[in-house]
Amino acid sequence: MMKATESFVPTAEKGRVVTIAERESAILPAEKIRSVDLRASFGATEVLKGITLPILERQVTAIIGPSGCGKSTFVRCLNRMHETAHRATVAGRVLLDGRDIYRAGIDPVAIRRRVGMVFQKPNPFPTMSIAENVLAGLSLTGERIPHRMELVEKALRQAALWDEVKDILPRSGASLSGGQQQRLCIARALALDPEVLLMDEPCSALDPIATARIEELIHELGDHVTIVIVTHNMQQAGRVADHTAFLYMGELVEYGPTDRVFTRPAEQRTEDYITGRFG
Amino acid sequence: MTTRPHTDREYEGELLRLREQIILMGAEVEGMIADSIRSLLERDSTLARTVMDRDARVDQIEVQNDALCLSLLARRQPVASDLRFITTVLRIVRDLERAGDQAVNIAERVIELNEEPPLKAYVDIPRMAEGVQAMLRDALDALVNGDDVGAKNLINRDDEIDALYDRVNRVLLTYMMENPQNIFRATRLQSIAHNLERISDHATNVAEMVVFYVKGTDIRHGGVG
Numbered sequence: 001m002m003k004a005t006e007s008f009v010p011t012a013e014k015g016r017v018v019t020i021a022e023r024e025s026a027i028l029p030a031e032k033i034r035s036v037d038l039r040a041s042f043g044a045t046e047v048l049k050g051i052t053l054p055i056l057e058r059q060v061t062a063i064i065g066p067s068g069c070g071k072s073t074f075v076r077c078l079n080r081m082h083e084t085a086h087r088a089t090v091a092g093r094v095l096l097d098g099r100d101i102y103r104a105g106i107d108p109v110a111i112r113r114r115v116g117m118v119f120q121k122p123n124p125f126p127t128m129s130i131a132e133n134v135l136a137g138l139s140l141t142g143e144r145i146p147h148r149m150e151l152v153e154k155a156l157r158q159a160a161l162w163d164e165v166k167d168i169l170p171r172s173g174a175s176l177s178g179g180q181q182q183r184l185c186i187a188r189a190l191a192l193d194p195e196v197l198l199m200d201e202p203c204s205a206l207d208p209i210a211t212a213r214i215e216e217l218i219h220e221l222g223d224h225v226t227i228v229i230v231t232h233n234m235q236q237a238g239r240v241a242d243h244t245a246f247l248y249m250g251e252l253v254e255y256g257p258t259d260r261v262f263t264r265p266a267e268q269r270t271e272d273y274i275t276g277r278f279g
Numbered sequence: 280m281t282t283r284p285h286t287d288r289e290y291e292g293e294l295l296r297l298r299e300q301i302i303l304m305g306a307e308v309e310g311m312i313a314d315s316i317r318s319l320l321e322r323d324s325t326l327a328r329t330v331m332d333r334d335a336r337v338d339q340i341e342v343q344n345d346a347l348c349l350s351l352l353a354r355r356q357p358v359a360s361d362l363r364f365i366t367t368v369l370r371i372v373r374d375l376e377r378a379g380d381q382a383v384n385i386a387e388r389v390i391e392l393n394e395e396p397p398l399k400a401y402v403d404i405p406r407m408a409e410g411v412q413a414m415l416r417d418a419l420d421a422l423v424n425g426d427d428v429g430a431k432n433l434i435n436r437d438d439e440i441d442a443l444y445d446r447v448n449r450v451l452l453t454y455m456m457e458n459p460q461n462i463f464r465a466t467r468l469q470s471i472a473h474n475l476e477r478i479s480d481h482a483t484n485v486a487e488m489v490v491f492y493v494k495g496t497d498i499r500h501g502g503v504g
């Protein structure tokens with residue numbers, strides 16, 4: 001991956017942010033998203049304390065860090081979900097294709113359509129059939145949906161679930177196994193044809209085989225969708241992510257190519273965390 | 280880099296055991312080198328034979344080490360400095376095992392030499408032997424202490440050994456030219472010096488791997504790649 005191995009540690013001394021000129025030399029993939037001094041709070045408690053982080057286009061970026069460090073909050077800020085929580089506020093910027101999604105006049109629903117999300121616990125709508133579940137996100141936008149069945153098939157194929165459910169599409173989404181439900185939720189997100197997919201611990205409730213399926217899927221999707229995955233599983237980050245960011249107590253400690261972060265982290269705190277020497 | 284112990288004590292214990300085993304193996308090999316040279320100086324073929332016997336012990340530690348490394352890789356999926364430590368050990372063990380083989384070669388030559396009257400007083404060969412033993416010892420100390428500076432300094436000491444080796448060869452060549460009757464013994468001594476020189480190469484490999492372990496950068500072959 002050549003120069004994509006450039007990275008930065010967000011401290012003044014070691015800080016080395018890739019310059020625009022370098023990026024435009026087309027060696028690095030473009031930045032799909034960049035958070036700039038992103039701060040997020042619940043009431044008076046600031047839980048993200050100024051995070052500046054690039055999310056490279058059509059790459060998989062893993063967010064790791066101890067429980068409560070702000071991983072979920074961070075990804076929820078990337079599609080304007082954070083502000084839907086009680087007393088939740090955001091400051092700073094999130095650039096999507098270079099434009100701030102928090103600027104005035106932006107419709108959060110339109111952002112969430114471009115930046116989809118898959119959660120830790122598979123949450124298909126139990127009263128809906130498998131097919132309806134796939135279209136649920138689209139239905140919520142109130143749009144008329146032409147070629148419904150083609151769309152269902154396409155999304156289910158993309159989510160690597162088609163072969164398993166093609167004969168039982170009218171059944172309830174809740175009748176599927178946990179791993180299948182998670183892929184159904186991924187299909188639901190993909191039906192909206194998002195540019196970015198945020199996944200918050202998508203495999204934590206799944207067995208190793210179901211996990212391997214999702215990871216395989218992440219590899220495939222990674223060719224045309226930008227993916228951000230939150231995971232507590234270091235090995236999973238190692239397996240799926242091109243880049244890894246380590247958050248600690250609301251701050252970005254280190255960001256870089258996964259290979260480098262997992263073989264020679266620049267920061268002692270990263271080293272201690274990933275080797276299991278924390279706290 | 281890290282001095283903190285693992286949160287998982289059992290994992291910490293396994294890494295510690297690996298560390299102890301490699302020190303043990305290093306000490307064993309060092310002892311084999313020392314005894315092989317002592318058996319030359321003291322013309323003690325019995326001692327030389329014990330060196331050959333000890334090789335089995337080194338081989339055994341090598342096998343145990345590999346098994347422990349594999350198990351750690353499979354079960355712990357180590358990363359960062361732990362990963363570098365384990366891969367470093369996997370390679371260092373090869374070099375130690377070869378160094379042990381070299382000591383055995385020396386012992387074999389000694390047994391042949393002890394059948395003959397001594398050729399000369401040995402000066403440079405014991406010096407070489409001391410040098411390579413110290414290199415091995417210091418390289419393993421550097422591993423245990425995570426001392427990349429010490430390891431880097433070691434790499435230059437290889438040159439001193441090479442210089443001694445050249446001198447031994449030149450001297451032995453003159454002996455052979457003086458009298459063909461010296462040839463058998465002189466070539467045995469050359470072989471001993473050659474084996475010592477090879478051991479210093481192994482010690483250098485170990486030192487290079489220690490730098491990799493500590494710094495995460497590969498300095499072999501001038502640091503390319």
Ligand SMILES: Nc1ncnc2c1ncn2[C@@H]1O[C@H](COP(=O)(O)OP(=O)(O)OP(=O)(O)O)[C@@H](O)[C@H]1O
Nearest residue numbers: 042047065066067068069070071072073074085086
């Ligand atoms: N709805 C909420 N109201 C108040 N505080 C919250 C809320 N959600 C999260 N927090 C706090 O914000 C901080 C960051 O939480 P977040 O869920 O982003 O962490 P996380 O890194 O995703 O943790 P985990 O690995 O456990 O999922 C935590 O200290 C948490 O207690």
Ligand SMILES: [Mg+2]
Nearest residue numbers: 071072073200
């Ligand atoms: Mg979370």
